[in-house]
Amino acid sequence: MTTPPCRLYLITPPRLDDLAAFGHVLAHALDAGDVAALQIRLKDVDDVIIAAAVDMILPIAASRDVAVILNDRPDLAAKLGCDGVHIGQDDVPYKEARRLMGPDRIVGVTCHDSRHLGMEAAEAGADYVAFGAVFPTGTKEAKIRCDLEVLTIWQETMQTPCVAIGGITVKNIRQVARAGADFAAVCAGVWSYGDGPAAAVKALNAEIAAGVAERDEAVLALPSPDQ
Numbered sequence: 001m002t003t004p005p006c007r008l009y010l011i012t013p014p015r016l017d018d019l020a021a022f023g024h025v026l027a028h029a030l031d032a033g034d035v036a037a038l039q040i041r042l043k044d045v046d047d048v049i050i051a052a053a054v055d056m057i058l059p060i061a062a063s064r065d066v067a068v069i070l071n072d073r074p075d076l077a078a079k080l081g082c083d084g085v086h087i088g089q090d091d092v093p094y095k096e097a098r099r100l101m102g103p104d105r106i107v108g109v110t111c112h113d114s115r116h117l118g119m120e121a122a123e124a125g126a127d128y129v130a131f132g133a134v135f136p137t138g139t140k141e142a143k144i145r146c147d148l149e150v151l152t153i154w155q156e157t158m159q160t161p162c163v164a165i166g167g168i169t170v171k172n173i174r175q176v177a178r179a180g181a182d183f184a185a186v187c188a189g190v191w192s193y194g195d196g197p198a199a200a201v202k203a204l205n206a207e208i209a210a211g212v213a214e215r216d217e218a219v220l221a222l223p224s225p226d227q
Helices: 019-031 047-062 074-080 094-101 115-124 148-157 173-179 197-221
Strands: 007-011 037-040 067-071 084-087 106-110 128-132 162-165 183-186
Touching: 007 162, 007 197, 019 047, 019 197, 037 047, 047 067, 047 074, 067 074, 067 106, 074 084, 074 094, 084 094, 094 106, 094 115, 106 115, 115 128, 115 148, 128 148, 128 183, 148 162, 148 173, 173 183, 173 197, 183 197
Parallel strands: 007 037, 007 183, 037 067, 067 084, 084 106, 106 128, 128 162, 162 183
Antiparallel strands: none
C-alpha cells in the first residue's frame, strides 16, 4: 500500500514590484519541477495591483497546469478568474466564499493547529484545509505553531486534502511529506533560495519524493490487521 503523494503549493513574495521580472522568474520556477498551485498573497495593496498580478500570472500558470489561488478575497478571485481562493479564520465565512466562487472553483481554509476547525471546514465542503505554522517563519507573524503529528492524524482519518504551511524549506520539507501533508506551501523557501527559485523547486521536489518514500516504507512495515 502506498500513501498519497505530496505536492508543492507555492506562495508569491509579499511584494511584486516588477511584474515582468517576476513573471520570468516564475516561469522558470514552474518549469523546474512539479507544482500544484500558486497562491497570490499580496497584503495591503490596491485591488488594481492585485488585478495586474493576476492578469500576469494566470496565463503563465495555466499553460503549466498550475492552479492560481488568491488569498483572502473571494470577490476578487471570482471576478478575476482565479482557480480558487484561500480564506483565513478572520476572513469571510466559508459559506460566503463558496457562494462567490461557485461550486467548481477551489476554496481552501486556514485551520491553524486545530483538527476541529479542519473538520468543520471539511464538512462544510472546503477543498482543502491548511495547518500551520509547522516551522518558525519570517514571512508572516505566526502566533500559532502546529505539530507535524496533526498532519499525520489528519491523513489517517480524513479525506479532505491538507496543506502544511509555515517556514517550509528544502531543509525540512522531507519531514512534512513524511508526516502526511498532501501539499506543502512554500514562500521564502523558494524565492530566497540561494541558488534561485528554479533550483529550489527542483530540490524541494527531490526532498518531497524522499519523504513520501520514507512514509511508504513506514506504512509497509506496519503489521497487517490479521497478524
